[in-house]
Amino acid sequence: MLTDDFKPTPYWWEGLPPPSAEPAEPPARADVAVIGGGFTGLSAALTLARAGRQTVVFDADAIGHGASSRNAGAVTRMLHTGFAHMAERMSRAQFGALTKEAADAFETVRDLIERERIPCDWRMSGRFLAAASRAHAHNLRVEMDFMQNFSGVQCRWLDAADQGQEYGTRNGAGGVVVDGTAVLHPGKLVHNMAARVVMADAVLAPSCRVLSVARERDGFKLTHALGKTKVRDVVVATNGYADGLVPHFRRRVLPVQATMMATEPVSPELLKRAIPNGRMVIDSRRAWRYLRPSPDGTRLLFGSLSGYRDNDMPRMARRLHAEMADSLPDFAGVKISHCWGGMLGLSFDRIPHVGVHDGMHYALAMNGTGVPVGTHLGRKIALRLLGSPEGRTAYDDLPFPTRPTYNGNPWFVPWIARWWRFRDRFDP
Numbered sequence: 017m018l019t020d021d022f023k024p025t026p027y028w029w030e031g032l033p034p035p036s037a038e039p040a041e042p043p044a045r046a047d048v049a050v051i052g053g054g055f056t057g058l059s060a061a062l063t064l065a066r067a068g069r070q071t072v073v074f075d076a077d078a079i080g081h082g083a084s085s086r087n088a089g090a091v092t093r094m095l096h097t098g099f100a101h102m103a104e105r106m107s108r109a110q111f112g113a114l115t116k117e118a119a120d121a122f123e124t125v126r127d128l129i130e131r132e133r134i135p136c137d138w139r140m141s142g143r144f145l146a147a148a149s150r151a152h153a154h155n156l157r158v159e160m161d162f163m164q165n166f167s168g169v170q171c172r173w174l175d176a177a178d179q180g181q182e183y184g185t186r187n188g189a190g191g192v193v194v195d196g197t198a199v200l201h202p203g204k205l206v207h208n209m210a211a212r213v214v215m216a217d218a219v220l221a222p223s224c225r226v227l228s229v230a231r232e233r234d235g236f237k238l239t240h241a242l243g244k245t246k247v248r249d250v251v252v253a254t255n256g257y258a259d260g261l262v263p264h265f266r267r268r269v270l271p272v273q274a275t276m277m278a279t280e281p282v283s284p285e286l287l288k289r290a291i292p293n294g295r296m297v298i299d300s301r302r303a304w305r306y307l308r309p310s311p312d313g314t315r316l317l318f319g320s321l322s323g324y325r326d327n328d329m330p331r332m333a334r335r336l337h338a339e340m341a342d343s344l345p346d347f348a349g350v351k352i353s354h355c356w357g358g359m360l361g362l363s364f365d366r367i368p369h370v371g372v373h374d375g376m377h378y379a380l381a382m383n384g385t386g387v388p389v390g391t392h393l394g395r396k397i398a399l400r401l402l403g404s405p406e407g408r409t410a411y412d413d414l415p416f417p418t419r420p421t422y423n424g425n426p427w428f429v430p431w432i433a434r435w436w437r438f439r440d441r442f443d444p
């Protein structure tokens with residue numbers, strides 16, 4: 017089931033590992049410290065450095081080593097929470113503003129890629145949202161109306177009998193074809209964003225975990241793996257990799273593992289049977305299954321939400337392989353060349369959050385949409401720090417919920433993920 021040269025690392029790192037993990041000496045003083053070197057932190061750093069602010073990006077590991085070089089590369093115009101679910105919980109005006117800004121985030125990434133001339137295999141693929149059961153099909157139809165009205169995308173419904181036009185699964189119940197969304201190579205994007213940040217004269221400090229942040233009269237003192245740095249402002253962009261640095265955030269962002277794998281190269285015919293139009297496919301299971309062709313069109317990339325942290329990648333690959341074979345029996349004999357995991361950051365309300373806590377700016381809880389939303393909110397934080405009115409977002413001032421008994425230890429996440437999988441199996 018695994019190729020002889022199987023690698024327990026992201027396919028995206030092939031020929032392009034995340035930028036060097038060599039420790040760089042962070043300066044003793046700077047204007048802004050950005051904690052977390054993924055899309056969110058790099059986007060903030062790029063905007064700040066271009067405006068002349070001395071900026072240092074700290075990452076506990078290599079820059080881009082977190083979810084930003086491990087995801088599926090889908091660039092959506094929506095949030096991951098259901099529209100209907102969101103609309104029930106808020107006023108129509110607020111709902112409209114949040115959904116509009118999720119769509120704007122798509123444009124932020126597209127603009128960034130065009131403006132900075134970032135080669136990252138951008139393709140306007142569209143997506144197919146596949147109903148995993150008849151009950152899910154009913155819910156997806158409701159979602160489709162919201163999408164058309166609020167996200168600026170063209171959608172159409174495909175019945176189960178026609179589903180093979182988009183997704184060659186054996187157990188589908190129809191789904192929505194969505195135009196106007198894209199896929200890209202996340203490894204190339206994060207790699208090139210880091211390069212642009214350096215060109216803008218910011219300092220990257222990989223392998224330099226920030227251990228504490230102390231508030232002082234005129235700013236903050238950071239203690240990190242290589243010493244101390246004094247800054248005027250701090251941006252926290254640690255999403256699903258948040259450690260105990262700021263307990264307030266740890267109690268609000270649930271780290272949930274998602275896993276992906278790449279198959280060995282397969283024939284174009286086989287790939288075309290699975291995803292005839294090369295779209296990003298996401299099914300409606302609670303434990304999400306998602307798949308797409310590799311940018312060079314030779315492999316299938318397949319993933320799901322595993323929930324538990326398991327570093328035994330051959331074992332994870334076997335589990336994912338079983339899911340792939342369940343969805344796409346034609347792939348049962350195809351071997352796996354890469355399997356990797358990454359941490360999503362989910363909030364309890366499934367909405368991204370941006371704001372200021374104890375004087376520190378943050379953009380957290382990307383809820384599986386960080387390629388556009390992290391890039392967008394990172395830029396917004398920077399604009400806010402620069403005093404620009406463009407720094408305002410519809411996500412400002414939303415209460416960032418936790419649970420009274422949740423102390424930041426997500427011991428229950430694997431159990432919830434198991435429960436989701438159990439329910440997914442028996443949905444009508």
Ligand SMILES: Cc1cc2nc3c(=O)[nH]c(=O)nc-3n(C[C@H](O)[C@H](O)[C@H](O)COP(=O)(O)OP(=O)(O)OC[C@H]3O[C@@H](n4cnc5c(N)ncnc54)[C@H](O)[C@@H]3O)c2cc1C
Pocket residue numbers: 051052053054055056057074075076077078079080081082083084085086087088089090091092224225226227253254255256257258259261273274275276319357358359360361382383384385386387388389390
């Ligand atoms: C398998 C998988 C598939 C996904 N698919 C998609 C998709 O198709 N489309 C999409 O939009 N999103 C997707 N996502 C989610 C997306 O990858 C994330 O939302 C996004 O990368 C978050 O970016 P970020 O910069 O906020 O955080 P990250 O990229 O996770 O970066 C956070 C960084 O903070 C660092 N850090 C943490 N604590 C400290 C500290 N104390 N000091 C210094 N550094 C610290 C970590 O080392 C880490 O590098 C997926 C995620 C996974 C795991």
